[in-house]
Every structure is written in structure tokens, then in C-alpha cells.
Amino acid sequence: MVCWSPENATKAYLQALKMGKRDNEPDVAEFISAIAAGNNAQLMVMACSTVVVSTALALVAAAHQTSGRVICILSGLNNENIEASKEAMGPHASCIEFVVGDAQKLLMDHEEYRCADFVLIDCNLIDHKGVFRAAKECTSNHGGGLIVGYNALHKRISWSEFTTHFLPIGEGLVVTRTTTGRGGGGGGVKRSRWVVTVDKCTGEEHVFRITSPTQKEVKI
Template sequence: MGKRDNKPDVAEFISAIAAGNNAQLMVMACSIVTVSTALALVAAAHQTGGRIVCILSGLNNENIQASKEALGPHANCIEFVVGDAQKLLMDHEEYKCADFVLIDCNLDDHKGVFRAAKESTSNHRGGLIIGYNALYKRISWSEFKTHFLPIGEGLVVSRTTAYGGSGGRGGDRKRSRWVLTVDKCTGEEHVFRITSPTQKEVKA
């Protein structure tokens, strides 16, 4: 793995959370392919047997070739598409069924892409949406019901469930929060997601 500091690694976190959620269709929306991020999804796909689609915005086919060359043999694990990520997530019969969507918040329309991902996943079987490079974006993430994680340049994480937006249904709804802990011996940081059922009112 080479030299590392004690900060959580963005690529490792993305790979682990995609694999941990058994993602079957992973869609990555970006303008420029970040090799480490793409390889994170490739590693997850090897574990889940899932597909990876990379939607490149504002580029042409020559840029796709450049991205493939940067990824080397791993490029064969990714399906590259040039187009409007927001529109494709809403209208394309395959992509709108994605259960894991990764969004580069450096995209000019990242907020619209995030909104489209939330709507399309909640209209199907639900899914997990992660935005990276989110730290310095001056927008309110509260409308998307996200959890902000201070990893790398900032991650925002949101989960949707089928037909129910970002929560469960009725008495089965669960509340969750992310916890960042530090190992006092090694100085390493660890991120955990804690989920607990909503307490029900007990009638006498």
C-alpha cells in the first residue's frame, strides 16, 4: 500500500462501503476520472460481482480513451458513457436502477445529479449515494438528508429505500449516525455507521 498517514483513505472507504452493501450496479458521475476512486469501485465489483458505469460529463470519446489508458487493464471492468448524468440517472432504463451512485461534487451540476440519484433510487429498490470533494461546496446538504464525513476532501453519504425516500416505513424506520473514533495506540481513525430502530411508544 506504500506510505500512509493516519487519516482514513477515501478510496478504501468507498470500496468497503460499496462491497459491504453488495452493490450490483455502481454508477460513477464525474468530469474527470480519478484513478484511485475508479479502482475502489473495481475492487468492490470483484467482491460483489456487480457492474460499474462511469458517466463522464462534458467530454468526448477521445477523453474516454485517455481515461482508459490511465486505468490500464482495469479499464475493462468499467463501462464508460459520455452524457448528462442527471438525465441518464432519471431516464435510462438501466442506470436509474443503480443501487450505488458515486458523485464528484466538482461537477457543475452535482446538486442536480445528487437529487436525480435520490429520486431514481428511491423509486426502485433503494440505494446508497456518496458525494466526494464535498468539503468546500457552499450548499446545504440538509435537503438531501446526508451524513457528512471528514474524510479526504469531504464525503456526503445518503441512503434511500424503495418507495420511501431516505427512511424506512412506519414502525420499522431506523435512525443512523456516523461515528469517527481514534485509536489511542496507533492514532488511526475509524468510521462506523450505527443504526438503531426508532423507539416505539409503549401504551399502558
């Protein structure tokens, strides 16, 4: 089981905030960076149609803390998306390995991608649930991992086949963890949940990770 690293999480969060060069309050990108680094992710795979720079930078910041790799799978049939994404990322493009293809098939069939321990999925992808299924299977077959979907807020679909936690951050996140074994289950394994609180005075959001051996699973 991967041990949570508060130090990695904090450093990645602050680096993502700095790389984003924003003066306003932090958003979903910094949170993604923190949970990827905090879980010591070594192979981070991002599945999307177009690169959102802040989200991609979040994984780059996490990789800097864990000495991991970032692979971005872009949906499409040609390499034009890669060139556009590299241009958008600027000097940070060299920190990401870009490929074009079907994320679901690559996660299922490509041996290298099947070793991913952190998968980030854009829920605006038409086949995002298929990508979730592939990510769930490949991570559970290689020691377990963390799967995060973003842009999930307005997806009025059933997630009953996935044990997920919904976080009202940005455009909505769904988070699920898999463990070794079919279906990502395991008796006696401590489960965690994320709790979001809002400071009534400042309006700031604070996110806490709580681990409990008797945590009830939440399905959405």
C-alpha cells in the same frame, strides 16, 4: 432491505488498498470500496468530469466482491475523456463501462442506470446537486440504495433537501441512503449513522456504522 456484509466490506477494503499500491495510510477510496461491497451493490454508477484512478479502483474492488457492474459517466461532449480515462486506469479499464453524457439525465431517463443501487458523485461537478436529486429518485424507485458524494469538504452549500451524513474523510464525504418509496422515506425503518474516531496514539481513523431505530437524522 439489503443486509450489511462485513466479509464483503473487509475483502473489498483490502483489495482496494492493494490495487492502490500505497505504503501510506488508507484514504477515502478504501472506505468507498468497503461501503459499496458491504451493501452488496450490484450496479455502481460513478458521475465525474475526470476519473480519479484510486476512486474508480475502489468501485472495481467492490464489484469483484459483489459480482456487480461499474459504470462511469463522464461529463463532456466527446469521447476524448473516455480514452484518457481508460489510459489512466491501465489494465483495470476493462472492468468499467465508460460513457459520456449528462449524469442527471442518464440517471433519470436511462432505464438501465435507473436500476443503480450505489451512486458515487464528484461534488466538484457544477451540477452535482442535480445529480444527487436524480440519484435519490432513481434509487428510491428501485428498492433503495446508497448515494455517496466525495470532494464535499469545502462545499459551502445547503444540503437541507437531502438527509445526509458528513464524514471528515479525505476531502469530505456526504452519505445518504434511500429506501423504497417517494423521497426515500419509510416509517419504522432502522436508520444508520457513521462514527469516526481517531486513535490518539497512532493517529489512525476508525469508522463504525451504527444502526438504530431511533436515530435522529442529520442534515447539513
